[in-house]
Amino acid sequence: MTLSLTLACLWALAANLIAMLPSKRHHWPQAYALIVVGIPIVGYVTYQHGPWIGLIVMAAGVSILRWPAYYFALWIKRQVTGPKVTGPKTD
Numbered sequence: 001m002t003l004s005l006t007l008a009c010l011w012a013l014a015a016n017l018i019a020m021l022p023s024k025r026h027h028w029p030q031a032y033a034l035i036v037v038g039i040p041i042v043g044y045v046t047y048q049h050g051p052w053i054g055l056i057v058m059a060a061g062v063s064i065l066r067w068p069a070y071y072f073a074l075w076i077k078r079q080v081t082g083p084k085v086t087g088p089k090t091d
Contacts, residue, residue, distance in 0.1 A: 002048055002049070003044075003048075004041065004044040004045040004047070004048045004049065005045060005048075005049070005057075007041050007044065007045075008041050008042075008045055008057050008060075011034070011037060011038055011041055011061070012060065012061075012064065014034070015034050015061075015064045015065070016064070018030045018034070019064075028068075031065055031067075031068050032068075034064075034065060035065065035068065038061050038065075041057075042054055042057050042058045042061065045057045
């Protein structure tokens with residue numbers, strides 16, 4: 001196994017171990033750290049093994065960090081569609 005895939009496996013193991021620990025802040029600081037460390041690992045895997053394996057590793061990372069990915073997708077949607085207006089419009 002190459003160094004990049006070894007690092008990706010260690011990242012996944014660390015993410016699962018972090019998920020087992022109790023947290024008062026619902027693991028958000030740990031999720032940010034995993035994202036910061038995971039992005040270069042996905043780039044390294046893609047560099048060594050090509051885009052298909054890189055996409056597989058990225059999909060595995062997104063499945064582990066599904067809530068940050070979900071909130072990021074909602075943020076992108078709000079940026080594209082604009083703010084949601086509720087209630088009657090007064091002129």
